[in-house]
Amino acid sequence: MAVVGFDLGFQNCYIAVVKSGGIETVANEFTDRCTPAVVSFGPKNRFVGNAAKNQAITNPASTVCNFKRLHGRLFEDAVVQAERANLPYDLAPLCDGRVSAKIPSFFTDSERRSVLDAAKIAGLNCLRLMNDTSAVALSYGIYKQDLPDPEEKPRIVFFVDMGHSAFQVSACAFNKGKLKVLSTAFDPYLGGRDFDQRLVEHFCAEFKSKYKLDVKSRVRALLRLQQECEKLKKLMSSNSTDIPLNIECFMDDKDVSGKMNRYWSQAKFEELCADLIERVTVPLVAALEQAQVQLQDINAVEIVGGATRIPAVKAQISKFFRRDVSTTLNADEAVARGCALQCAMLSPAFKVRDFCITDVIPFPISLSWSSEADEAKSCHEIFGKNHPSPSSKVITFHRNKPFVLEAFYSDPGSLPFPEAKIGEYKVQNVQAQDNAEKSKVKVKVQVNASGIMDVTSATMVMRVSAADADGDLGENTIEEVSTQDGLDEADGQVRDKQFKSVIFSTDHSQTQGQMIQQDQQEKERNNAKNAVEENVYFYRHKLEGPYQTFLSTNEQQKFFELLNLTETWLYEEGADQDKQTYLHKLAEIHKLGMPVKDRYQESVKRPKLFEQLLSKIQRYSTIMEDESYKHIDEPDMEKVRTCVRETHEWMATMRKSQEQLRPEDEPAVHSTQIHKKLQTLLNICEEIVSKPKPRVDSPAEESMQAECTVNKSPEDVTMDYNDILQNGKRSSHEGD
Structure with a gap:
């Protein structure tokens, strides 16, 4: 039984598989460990990965890319509309308003459920979703042999991840066999593609003045320029020489050229991206404040993600933490390797070193419920920001009829998502006690390891004796439950309550099978x-x-x-x-x-x-x-x-x-x-x-044996026998 970890990136994907000898990043049919997150639809079949990326220029309208931001969002979502303006293909709303087309730590409940649905449609048994920075922290800590003991002061490490479309930071505390995420912060709209876009804008203006070409008027020309600017950015990060940009037959059969240099153009590049570089500091400050640690308490700063190779970004991170950043992890494959490790820990087929992971809930979650006639509407924050995850709580209600619970994010302003509501849960078959008093109903609310909030159970306590009827029945209480699944036993008879079922269509799975x-x-x-x-x-x-x-x-x-x-x-x-x-x-x-x-x-x-x-x-x-x-x-x-x-x-x-x-x-x-x-x-x-x-036997040997037998008298034979006996006794005495 194989277990694999998927790093679902905005631009590329990495897949790591656990084997008996360790963890290996899988290469695709092009022997490349990095697979583009692109799907191209031809007249009769699909192209995936590298083959699809090759179709991006020739068939842009049917080549789907940059779809990670569309997970779980409605068509009218501002983020969807902003992405739509930069996509070479068109989006269309479905009948339910959704878009037809590893997860970041800032993904909300709806986005996480969308990823799980996509995995199910693809035929994958997803054991759990894991935050990018948590996967990186796991791949960092599980191999460390010099971590402090559990009773000692933990080692504080900050992980900074800038990918193609998002910037994430997490503060983690390490002890032997234990990882605890202290805080997370992010800018979901800052990534390597934003730096690429500044270069694209620069060369669009240069080509317009130099060659009289309006690059933005042609989709294919703009896509070619974007690809060349991405290559140029990567070369600038590792070369100090002049780096040319040459595109043949760019537009109207004209060849265009330009060049950039890391040093003499560094000031120009930083001027183009000055606001982007300043935005790097904001999540760093937020993560530091939420973790409640000082700069001098930080033991290391690890950077991952392709965009952290940009010298200006790396310098800004180093400047903030007042220390050199570490690059001991594989910047591209660390997330996939961490996911594969977590999958091996969850699978019974592999024996992995014990390592406890405590993640956090990135956004506070509140719960409100329908009020009785004599009560005001109640609302309580169940899980605060950076609350340990997975976690669960039990809420005790006193009701004599069914009621509805509504879960939502407490701070909509901090969400990178337009909808704060998570869902509604109807608790049915609630009835009064035999003496007409309200029944005690215990509802268990949980945020699981994948960061998905759900109401997992509801039980009603039935009174069996009059002596148990004493007490205040008008108060709702909330009690903490350990991260382990379970519920404290209640006095009296307990009956499970029903929940409203949500039916999901299987049309997408059937369509995937047909494709x-x-x-x-x-x-x-x-x-x-x-x-x-x-x-x-x-x-x-x-x-x-x-x-x-x-x-x-x-x-x-x-x-x-x-x-x-x-x-x-x-x-x-x-x-x-x-x-x-x-x-x-x-x-x-x-x-x-x-x-x-x-x-x-x-x-x-x-x-x-x-x-x-x-x-x-x-x-x-x-x-x-x-x-x-x-x-x-x-x-x-x-x-x-x-x-x-x-x-x-x-x-x-x-x-x-x-x-x-x-x-x-x-x-x-x-x-x-x-x-x-x-x-x-x-x-x-x-x-x-x-x-x-x-x-x-040869004749010579036969005659020699015959002569020995004939020439010896019986006495000689006896003497020879006695000599043998004497020699044997002498040898035994010498041995003693």
Whole structure:
């Protein structure tokens, strides 16, 4: 059972898999560990990753990218409309108002649920969602052997992550076997693409004055410039030389060029991005204040994310913390590796070092409930900002009829999302006690490990004795519950209450399955078409070369005609046919081509096998006359003679028959037949001729043994025996 971690980035994705030897980042079909988060829709199939990115210029209207911000948002959302202005494709509202098209720490409940739904549609069993910075902290801390003991002062580390579209900061406290997130802060609208856009604006203005070209009027030209500016930004971060920007046939068949230099243009670049660089400080200040630590208490600052490689960004972070930043983590793969580690910890198939992770809830969550006739509407903050997660609480109500709970974010102004409401939960089947008093209802509210808030259970306590009826029934109470799932037992009879079910349509899952099937069919169709084209070129080349003598003039003319007609058909009416049509065309080519190919291959293999067979016949013929093999029994040697004679006669007959044929005729004997004869000869003869000679003592040894026995008298033999005994006793005494 494999477990993997996904880093779902705005621009790229990384996938890490847990293996017995450790964690490995998976490479795609292009042997690239980074896969673009792009999907392109063709006429009949989809392209994903690198293949889709290659379609971005030629097919921009059907190539979907930069869709991470659209998760869980309505079409009228201001963020969606702002993104829509920069997208090469169009967005359309669905019937429910949503957009048809690893998670950041600032994702709200709706966005997190949207990611889980997407994973379900893709057929993934998502064990949990994990915040980017928490995954980075896990991949940092689990390998550290020098962390302080649990009772000692923790090591404080700040993690700064600037990706392509967002900027996140978290403060974490580390002890041995334990990670606690102290605070998180973010700017969801600051990332590497904002710096790219400043370069795009700069070169748009330069090309307009220099070449009189309005780049923004052409979608494809603007996309090409964006790609080149992104490359230029990356090169500026690591090179001090002049970096040219050259685009051929950019617009109106004009070539354009420009250049930037990290040093002499640094002031210009910082001037272009001055406001962006200043915005880097805001989340750093917020994270520091919320964590309630001083700069001198910080042990390390780790930076990850591709945009942190920009020198101006790195310098701003270093300036704020008054220390050099650390780059011990893989800036691109740290999130995916942390997710894979968390997945391994949750899976029973892997044994991982014990490491406790306590995350935080980024936004405060409140709960309100419908009031009784004699009560005012009640509202309480259940989970505060940076409250430990996962966590749960139990709220006790006194009701005599069903009521509704509404969950929402307490501070809408801090949300990067227009809707503060999380959801409504209706507690049904609530009734009064037998004595007409209100019933005690305990509702459990939970924020799970994925950061999703839910009402997990509701129980009603039924009074069984009059003595238990004492007490105030008009007060609602909230009690803390540990992060472990569970509920304290209540006195009396407890009955589960019903909740209103939310039904999700499975149309998206069915559509995904249909698209996967269609992609596979299109792949098989293209493979069949390519096979036809490859065989046309293959046989045409061979017929002009080694295959030329292995078919008659009429056959050759007929074959060439078929190949030419097939090639013409491929580029005309055969350009878009179904799989079976291409397979039928391929069968027509093979019907004429395979016999020619077989005759050529037989002409190459047959002489070599005949030579091997003749060599073995000659060897066994020599053995039959060799005196050194006289130890073999005559019946066995007769078997060898018979087998050699029959094989030799068969070979002579087949050779003669083959020599009488022309190259274009069907062979008289095939290489498989010769090989079979060779194996039969070896099986019969080799076992017999490999028998070893029986061991025979030489005459000199026999005469020497006889002389020793004859010359010795009985007394000598007795003396020799006594000497042996004496020598044996002497040896035993020396050993003692």
